[in-house]
Amino acid sequence: MPFAEDPAHLSKSRLKSDLVAHNVALPSAASKKAVYVELHLKHIDQKNAADFSSDEEDRADDKKDAEMPVPSCLTDEDLKAMLRKHGVKPGPITASTRVLYERKLHKLLQSDRRERLNEADKAVLYSDSEEEKKQQEKDQDSGSEKQPDPSDQTQKESSQCFLPSSRLAWLFKRPCPPRNTESSSNWNSRNALKSSERSQSQCSQIISTSTADHHTGLGSTVLPRSKSTDDSSLSSQYFSITQMVEEMENSSSRSVTDNACEFNGTSVQENWAQSDRPPQEPVKDAFKDILPGSKTTPTGIYVTRRRPIKGAAQRPVQYSYPDSPVSPMTQQRREVERYLVPIHIQILVFIIVACVLYLIYVNVEGSLSYWSYGEDRLLVQAESQDAEADYAQD
Amino acid sequence: MSSTSQKHKDFVAEPMGEKPVMALAGIGEVLGKRLEDKGFDKAYVVLGQFLVLKKDEELFRDWLKDTCGANVKQQGDCYGCLKEWCDAFL
Numbered sequence: 383m384p385f386a387e388d389p390a391h392l393s394k395s396r397l398k399s400d401l402v403a404h405n406v407a408l409p410s411a412a413s414k415k416a417v418y419v420e421l422h423l424k425h426i427d428q429k430n431a432a433d434f435s436s437d438e439e440d441r442a443d444d445k446k447d448a449e450m451p452v453p454s455c456l457t458d459e460d461l462k463a464m465l466r467k468h469g470v471k472p473g474p475i476t477a478s479t480r481v482l483y484e485r486k487l488h489k490l491l492q493s494d495r496r497e498r499l500n501e502a503d504k505a506v507l508y509s510d511s512e513e514e515k516k517q518q519e520k521d522q523d524s525g526s527e528k529q530p531d532p533s534d535q536t537q538k539e540s541s542q543c544f545l546p547s548s549r550l551a552w553l554f555k556r557p558c559p560p561r562n563t564e565s566s567s568n569w570n571s572r573n574a575l576k577s578s579e580r581s582q583s584q585c586s587q588i589i590s591t592s593t594a595d596h597h598t599g600l601g602s603t604v605l606p607r608s609k610s611t612d613d614s615s616l617s618s619q620y621f622s623i624t625q626m627v628e629e630m631e632n633s634s635s636r637s638v639t640d641n642a643c644e645f646n647g648t649s650v651q652e653n654w655a656q657s658d659r660p661p662q663e664p665v666k667d668a669f670k671d672i673l674p675g676s677k678t679t680p681t682g683i684y685v686t687r688r689r690p691i692k693g694a695a696q697r698p699v700q701y702s703y704p705d706s707p708v709s710p711m712t713q714q715r716r717e718v719e720r721y722l723v724p725i726h727i728q729i730l731v732f733i734i735v736a737c738v739l740y741l742i743y744v745n746v747e748g749s750l751s752y753w754s755y756g757e758d759r760l761l762v763q764a765e766s767q768d769a770e771a772d773y774a775q776d
Numbered sequence: 777m778s779s780t781s782q783k784h785k786d787f788v789a790e791p792m793g794e795k796p797v798m799a800l801a802g803i804g805e806v807l808g809k810r811l812e813d814k815g816f817d818k819a820y821v822v823l824g825q826f827l828v829l830k831k832d833e834e835l836f837r838d839w840l841k842d843t844c845g846a847n848v849k850q851q852g853d854c855y856g857c858l859k860e861w862c863d864a865f866l
Contacts, residue, residue, distance in 0.1 A: 473830035481842070482835045 390419050397422050453484040453491070461487060468494075506623065632682030784853065787819075788860045795819045802846065802853030810844035826858045833859075 392400070397418040401408055406425045409417045453461065458475040461483055465472045468490040472483055784801035792799070797819050798808035816822050829835040836858075837851040846854065 482838050
């Protein structure tokens with residue numbers, strides 16, 4: 383629907399279709415254009431006015447949300463502008479460079495968000511006194527009306543908002559902010575409830591608003607919202623709030639990248655309903671880790687156990703280490719060698735046997751010569767005897 | 777001053793002309809093949825990408841990692857090589 387176009391300038395058929403689109407009963411077919419224009423003005427323009435007012439509110443929110451857009455949704459020009467805002471002078475954004483620049487913008491946005499969170503935390507701590515005064519003023523101004531309803535509402539919301547800090551809890555918490563803002567405004571106008579209820583719901587509001595702001599990355603809006611809703615009891619409970627805020631911060635630092643991807647510039651609620659958009663790759667692993675709820679540490683810090691230090695307590699230094707791993711070839715060789723006689727022993731046996739044989743040889747040689755000598759002598763004796771016998775015969 | 781490889785010195789010594797992408801320091805056979813498959817078949821095409829990224833180290837390293845899976849050392853070598861070439865000839 384064009385904003386500023388006068389219905390009188392539209393054609394009859396166009397007016398007809400507009401009326402049908404807005405579920406307005408059409409006048410008789412023969413009616414003049416003026417009738418259509420009148421109906422158009424009556425119904426549609428009113429509606430547009432109403433829509434515009436609500437759109438403005440949404441736009442206000444959206445503008446804030448739009449500060450934290452998804453890099454991949456931006457046009458080239460927008461991406462360039464965002465990068466320039468962060469002090470980067472990007473080169474041409476082409477097909478090949480776009481991904482890189484998106485990633486860079488993402489990193490910059492994350493670091494920005496973290497800075498704003500830190501600022502927000504400090505602001506929450508220091509703004510108690512101002513909030514007390516403001517709340518007291520508001521309390522004096524307004525009367526008390528319908529206390530149970532908003533309290534029930536906010537209690538329900540607070541129960542929702544106090545879900546454990548898992549990823550799913552973040553998704554559930556999303557509707558809190560818009561509802562809470564409405565109820566908070568009603569609240570302030572209707573005066574305070576019991577301090578416990580109020581503080582509880584306020585805590586939830588602060589947390590939800592701070593989470594919403596974490597989502598949107600607006601630390602600056604945390605201040606005005608928290609100021610409008612805080613109570614004197616906050617000061618007594620500010621330890622718990624800061625703890626919770628820290629928890630949220632830590633969990634948001636995990637999930638904020640996912641949320642950033644899930645946010646469009648259009649509206650928070652729509653995106654919350656459609657939160658199926660896959661997160662960007664670098665965060666995918668963290669997303670998968672968190673979703674099954676496997677490792678949800680309270681601080682949100684993931685630590686893998688490092689190798690224990692040698693010599694530390696209960697880890698005495700090992701001076702002898704287990705056998706080094708051997709290759710299959712060496713293992714085979716070793717097994718085979720078990721059956722064979724070791725080489726050293728083989729050599730020793732060989733030497734011993736050689737010595738024995740040599741000794742035997744020597745002895746046999748000696749004895750042989752002795753025997754031969756002995757035989758000679760016997761022969762000689764026999765010859766001499768023969769000779770003597772011969773002599774004797776003569 | 778970190779030492780540069782022979783490949784680096786060879787590349788930086790003269791205009792790259794039609795040298796293949798594997799002539800770049802840090803780009804070996806495997807990475808070169810991957811780059812060629814993506815269409816970066818000559819060193820000057822990689823130079824083109826380097827210049828389009830405005831000679832930014834971080835962006836070029838990211839791009840190199842995404843495109844061919846170069847590790848930190850390879851990224852650094854390639855970046856240094858191209859940067860020095862540009863300083864000398866561009």
